[in-house]
Amino acid sequence: MSAHDPRIPGDEQPPVNTDSGGGSRFESARNAVSSKLAPSDPVRGPRTAVVVGRLLGLVFAVCFVTGLFSHFLQDPLSWMRLATRPVTIYQITQGVHVAAGLASVPLLLAKLWTVFPRLFTWPPITSWVHLLERALIGVLVSASLLELTIGVMNIYHWYGWPFSFRSTHYALAWVIVGTLLAHVSFQLPKIIEHWRVRPRTVELDRRLFLASVLTATGAIVAFTAGQSTKVFAGINLFGPRRYGEGPQGLPVNRTAEAADVLTTAVDPEWRLDVSGPGVSQRFTRDELLALPQTEAVIPIACVEGWSTTAWWKGVALHEVLSRTGIDPNSRIRVSSLQTRGGYATSEMGPEFASDDLTLIALELNGEVLDLDHGYPARIIAPGRPGVLQTKWISSIEVIA
Numbered sequence: 001m002s003a004h005d006p007r008i009p010g011d012e013q014p015p016v017n018t019d020s021g022g023g024s025r026f027e028s029a030r031n032a033v034s035s036k037l038a039p040s041d042p043v044r045g046p047r048t049a050v051v052v053g054r055l056l057g058l059v060f061a062v063c064f065v066t067g068l069f070s071h072f073l074q075d076p077l078s079w080m081r082l083a084t085r086p087v088t089i090y091q092i093t094q095g096v097h098v099a100a101g102l103a104s105v106p107l108l109l110a111k112l113w114t115v116f117p118r119l120f121t122w123p124p125i126t127s128w129v130h131l132l133e134r135a136l137i138g139v140l141v142s143a144s145l146l147e148l149t150i151g152v153m154n155i156y157h158w159y160g161w162p163f164s165f166r167s168t169h170y171a172l173a174w175v176i177v178g179t180l181l182a183h184v185s186f187q188l189p190k191i192i193e194h195w196r197v198r199p200r201t202v203e204l205d206r207r208l209f210l211a212s213v214l215t216a217t218g219a220i221v222a223f224t225a226g227q228s229t230k231v232f233a234g235i236n237l238f239g240p241r242r243y244g245e246g247p248q249g250l251p252v253n254r255t256a257e258a259a260d261v262l263t264t265a266v267d268p269e270w271r272l273d274v275s276g277p278g279v280s281q282r283f284t285r286d287e288l289l290a291l292p293q294t295e296a297v298i299p300i301a302c303v304e305g306w307s308t309t310a311w312w313k314g315v316a317l318h319e320v321l322s323r324t325g326i327d328p329n330s331r332i333r334v335s336s337l338q339t340r341g342g343y344a345t346s347e348m349g350p351e352f353a354s355d356d357l358t359l360i361a362l363e364l365n366g367e368v369l370d371l372d373h374g375y376p377a378r379i380i381a382p383g384r385p386g387v388l389q390t391k392w393i394s395s396i397e398v399i400a
Contacts, residue, residue: 043209049114050194051210056107059100060144060180064173066097070303071170073385081351084358087382091301091309094385095228098305099221101151106216108144110209133186140179147172155304156240157253227306241306247370250300250308253386256371259338261392270376272360276326276398283320285376289362291315291323296357302386312380314361318354320396328354330398334379337392346388347399348381357382360393 073082073090083089125131147169154165161168184191226236226243233243241251256262264270271282294316301307318328329350336344352358358381362369369375374391381389 043205044114044117045206046190047194048206048209049111050191052107052111052114052213053191054195056104056111057180057184059104059107060176062100063097063104064177066093066100067170067173069093070097070385071166073383074166074388076349081349082383084351084355084381084383087296087298087357088301088309089383090385091228091299091307094301094303095225095305095307098155098228099225101148102155102220102224103217104144105148105152106213106220108148110213112141133183136179136182136186140176140183143172143175143179147176157304224305228301229307239306240304243306244308246308247372248310248364248367250310250364250373251306252372253302253304254338254341254391256375256392258341259336259392260340261337262371264337265371265375265392270394272320272377272393273395274320274324274326274397275395276321276324276330279325281324285362288315288320288360288377291319293362294356294359296359296380296382298357298380298382300380300386300389307386311365312359312361313363314359314377314380316356317358317360317379317381317396318356320360321353326398333397333399334390334393335395335397336390337394343387343390346379346390348379348388352381352384355382 070090070093072080076082086092125134150161150165150169153160154169159165220238222232223235223237224239226232226234227239227241228243230243236242244250246252256265271284272288274281274283292315293313295311295313297309297311299307299309321328321330321332330353331350332348332353334346334348338344348358358379361374361378361380362376364370364373369378374393377393378391379389379393
């Protein structure tokens with residue numbers, strides 16, 4: 001620096017670029033965006049990022065735990081024995097899972113909005129550790145956006161992808177949790193610094209921003225929760241299902257026509273085949289009706305988040321197994337007449353097979369089971385996803 005140089009030593013402002021080309025324009029744009037991170041901007045400050053981030057972390061954690069429960073209900077490990085009480089356990093956990101997932105959408109967008117200008121900080125990479133941190137953030141954001149996108153699409157039965165939703169959804173959940181924990185570890189000093197610190201002055205813009213985010217989050221949850229609870233049924237604006245609507249007061253995901261059972265399900269020759277090691281027996285519908293009948297109030301709760309509580313009547317599964325000479329404490333496979341669509345078979349652990357409220361249901365809400373709800377007989381068990389409550393059953397067999 002010469003004696004006539006007007007710059008002040010230590011001045012951090014970049015030198016003026018007299019080039020009228022793209023470099024100057026980029027520099028101006030970068031400086032304009034970066035200025036939004038100044039301490040005078042209360043909305044995009046670190047305190048806002050921490051407040052939104054901890055809310056987002058909370059709903060992500062709820063999603064992860066309830067999602068694991070749903071996953072292991074469908075694919076349990078060999079040693080697992082899952083809860084069957086309360087009978088509403090899956091209705092509650094999956095309803096919370098979907099509600100938390102929907103709440104994540106505005107929270108994630110708000111979080112990205114608060115930190116977006118940081119993409120323009122210069123230099124973009126300052127060290128190998130910084131490079132690793134930014135790479136993990138890229139994975140975290142990408143996985144989160146994809147996870148929420150396919151999750152919302154699944155709620156509305158819009159399967160516009162060539163891959164398995166369930167396996168991809170499960171894998172992405174672990175990616176998100178791993179990268180989120182890594183991100184928190186990188187940012188822990190800043191999180192601690194701003195966790196409880198409150199500005200000395202009331203920052204109206206920041207308060208209004210946070211209030212808007214919370215209002216949007218609450219509205220999305222409230223306007224979809226009506227598909228799984230009567231409390232919000234009257235304001236169910238976004239939920240694809242309506243509580244209590246459908247044949248016999250119960251929504252339907254897959255109809256008899258879609259499952260291709262319009263003929264086989266009403267065939268007078270229908271029989272339920274029950275088999276185990278060295279034993280087998282066939283039951284007509286009339287023979288099932290002649291067995292001791294059990295009544296139960298159990299909700300149908302689907303993975304998409306909708307549910308409806310219903311009154312069921314039928315014969316306890318353990319009654320049929322015992323009469324066939326099969327130990328009810330067995331692992332069984334239930335097969336359906338359906339020839340189209342997934343979940344034509346389901347497996348059931350001994351905790352469900354031996355439960356008094358696991359029924360071969362023959363009636364629903366005081367009427368003969370509707371064809372779309374599984375006539376001539378279906379499985380209904382406490383605490384299981386709707387996809388495992390097999391309809392139009394044709395056989396029950398012991399597998400372990």
